[in-house]
Amino acid sequence: MKKLFPSLVAVKKIVSAVPSSNFAQPDLEKLARLILNLGGLINPIIVRRTGMDSYEIVDGNFEFYAAARAKEIEPFKGETIGAFILEPENEELLLAQLEILRSGAVSESRGESATPEESSITESVGENPVSEPPSSFEQRLINIEARLENEINELKAEHAREKQVLAERIQEVENLFSQQLPLLIEAGLDRRIERLKLESEAAKPPAVELESVTPSLSGSMPLLEALNTQDKAQLKASLEATTFLKAPVIQLILKERDVRPFVSFANVVERIKGLTDKTMIKIIDYWQNTHKL
Structure with missing residues (x-):
């Protein structure tokens, strides 16, 4: 088991089931001033986790309320308090030690001078003070902070949900784009070839007229069909006779047509x-000129 060390816990993250009105306000005020002057509390409290970042008092309610008062006086100096946090690996031993310390404190407080009547009263009342309805400013402040903490958690959860919805919408757009991209490329390439064809036609003598991008030659096989x-x-x-194509490109054409038709x-x-749209235009022109009747 790891050695036991106190942790610094934010005062506003802690709640107590015991109202601060159970303790003398002058004593709380005096201890709060001493905490600020000394820069901390010499007696760590014991807390149990109630959430990801929230705690409840197991022992040390008086010290906690004094720390809460110190935070009211100087918020930046009294933000945290030393505390032992009950964890699964140390809870049993910590509670056992706490029980012994409480028993020793009760015995010491009784002492030999305690009268039978006082002992009887102590035994009848027990170790825990009588709870009274919380009405102090400190308790109301703690309740407000707890509500704010819940609202913040709800906002975080809502933000996470909106983030998930946004991620799903982005994924839908990416899927749609990946499906449409090949079609857009195909259409764009057709337009480029058509534009280059028109430019080629404009550059030739008026007597030479090119046919459409997909030649239809009388008595001759169209290039795409060929x-x-x-x-x-x-x-x-x-294709070798065109002199526009290198041998590897021609071999690739012959190989690709066996995979699926163009x-x-x-x-x-x-x-x-290795085949560009400009070279494709040259091949089309060559095919037209060499396969005329």
């Missing part, structure tokens, strides 16, 4: 590494 169905040896020879010239450019 890329998909023409005999490989014949297609390879035709659906458009933009699809060819997208799938064939």
Whole structure:
């Protein structure tokens, strides 16, 4: 077991089931001043966790209320109090020690001078003071702080829920974008090829007219159809004759068409590494010029 050391606990995080009116206010005031002058409490209290960051008094109610009064006097100097926190590994031993200390304190307070009547009164009353309805300023302050703590926790939970909803919406947008992106790229590439085709047409002599991006040649196989169905040896020879394509690019075209047919010239450019849209335009022009009737 680890050695027992007191921890510093925020006074506002602690609540007590015993009202401060059970203790003499002058004594609380005097101890609060001594706590501030000394810079702390020499007798740590004992607390039990009631939440992630909240505690209740097990022993040391008087000291706690004095610390709460010190915090009222000088908030920045009296924010924390030394406390032993009951944990699963030390609770049994701590409570056993506390019981012995309480018994010793009661015996010492009785002493030999105690009369039978006083002993009888002590035994009948017991160790715990009679509880009275909390009415002091300190108790009201503690109740207010507890309510504020609950409201803060609710706001944190609401913030976490809103954050989760936002994350789900962002994920939906990302999924939609990933689905639409290939289509957008395809459409954009088609537009670029069309634009380059138009620019190429404008740069040629007026007598030379190019047909549409997908050639329809009388008596000759269209280029896109040839890329998909023409005999490989014949297609390879035709592509080599263009002088625009390197051997690895031609080999990749022949390989990719076996995977799945090309659906458009933009699809060819997208799938064939090393093939640009400008080169694709040149191939289209070459095919048109060499396959005319």
